[in-house]
Amino acid sequence: MKVSNIENSRYKGVEYWTNRISDQEMPALCSTVKTLEKLAKDDVSSLSILGKSVMHDNALTSRILRVANSVTYSKGISQVTTVSRAAVVLGFDTIKNICITAKLLSSLLEAEGLSEGVYHRMLKLMAQAFQAAMLTKMLLKGYDEELQEEVFIASLLYHLGESAFWSTGCAETLVLDNKLNQCDSSQQMNQVVREVLGTTFEQLSLGLARSWGLGHLLIKSLSQPDQRTPEIRSIFLANKLSEILCQNSPNMAELSKRLQQTAGMLGLEVDELKGRIIRCHKATKTMADAYGARILVEHLPDPKYLQEEIHESQPAPVIYVSDANRQLQCLRELTQCALNKQDFNQVLSITLNGILTGVGVDRCCVLLMAPNRKSLIPRIVHGEGVEQMKASFKISLNSTKSVFQDCISLKKGLFVDNPSSSKWRLFMDDDIKAITSATGFMLAPLIMDQTAIGVVYADRESSGRRLSEGDFTSFSHLVDMANVCFTTSTK
Secondary structure: OOOOOOOOHHHOHHHHHHHHHHHHHOHHHHHHHHHHHHOOOOOHHHHHHHHHHHHOOHHHHHHHHHHHOOOOOOOOOOOOOOHHHHHHHHOHHHHHHHHHHHHHHHHHHOOOOOOHHHHHHHHHHHHHHHHHHHHHHHHOOOOOHHHHHHHHHHHHOOOHHHHHHHHHOOHHHHHHHHHHOOOOOHHHHHHHHHHHHOOOHHHHHHHHHHHHOOOHHHHHHHHOOOOOOHHHHHHHHHHHHHHHHHOOOOOHHHHHHHHHHHHHHHOOOHHHHHHHHHHHHHHHHHHHHHOOOHHHHHHOOOHHHHHOOOOOOOOOOOOOOOOHHHHHHHHHHHHHHHHHOOOHHHHHHHHHHHHHHHHHOOEEEEEEEOOOOOEEEEEEEEEOOHHHHHHHOOEEOOOOOOHHHHHHHHOOOEEEOOOOOHHHHOOOOHHHHHHOOOOOEEEEEEEEOOEEEEEEEEEOOOOOOOOOHHHHHHHHHHHHHHHHHHHHHOO
16 A cells, blocks of 8 residues: 555645655656647557557557457458558547546556455456446447447546556545445435545546547536537447446446437337447447456456346435535535635535535526527436426527526525415516416525626425525525636636
8 A cells, every 4th residue: 555644635735646656656657648639640650659659568569469459450361460450441530538547447457455345446446447338338329430439448447546546556445435334325425535636537537538648528528517419429328328237236326327328329129229328338248358357357347237127217306405414514615615716517526415415495497598698408306307307408598588587687586485466477478387386496696706697506306395595595695606616617
């Protein structure tokens, strides 16, 4: 185990871990990736540089050529024997991504000084990521090869921050491993990660992606995971499916939902999709072997759950009640975000978590202004009915009389306590009534550089409970603190 001072680790944050992993823990991988990403695919000299960047590493070169000559990539011609020749035959982007994948797997698998628990976590996460990458590529099979390679590497690196952290073997890995073993929910796990690292694994992945220049698609998939483009959606769903199938006792209702979403995106029946995933799992085993990562095979997601009958029964919805301690905890986290000028998405995530679990609502979301400022579009949604809310909550701002328009123009929070009352009736058309809660809802503006960029919405639609003035005060306090974070981040 590597020695490390873990005091005040919560204040280290994403910048500290990004620099530490890049400069101290994985400098060789960082250097190789940066070199490869800078090479222009239309530059003839890049082929020579590509070969030279890996030629000193015989094991890496061997892995690259073995993958290039595998069934997946072979073009049916004689075997290639040099990296530069492989680039000519397979295409620059393909061989570049094979190089990155091979270097990433070797760097992580050869990590030293890890405890048994930490090493097992890292292997399981690597296997999950590798399966997700193969699934993503499979989901976009009808698209051009260049895009397939781009989504493969983006999906593989989706959890780079967590994989890289575990590979460091520092004192914090032991502390976090022990704390995670005592958690009962994903929410507790996320909180523990923040306490130990001072940031989230998602933000660390994003920090490394930006620092290493890992391409716009990976950065967009991490910073804007709710985008509905085929590439971003495929990366998101493939990682969700891989994560669920990696669990010892997966939530079958959740698996059913993700399978239906994926099948719907592809225009397939769910049974046909299951067959494709099972075939993809077999191909993943072969590819892992080609990359010299056979140890990952036993940790790959288990497709046996796809062959079991998935029941459609949904678990009872979770009803959150007002929790002053949880509100205070989130306000403290937002204060640290303001001091450290944290990422926009992290601020929004903490704010929504505070509203959902602290104020005690059933659902809440961030709606951001469209580029033409004529509508509000859902960006992040928490709570009940997430998918339905994302699909339905698109608010037009063309009407001069609208609670959403007033919230934006007045830069003021609104508590719509009784939507059917004369006070609010004129400010709500049929479209707004159809998507908002009949028992009341809350709105507050998001403000950056003195300009309203969107609103936060919250209600108790599914449980039918009423909101109070106290709930609105707590809700407003959290959003106000988020706006403080946005103000400090621009200074």
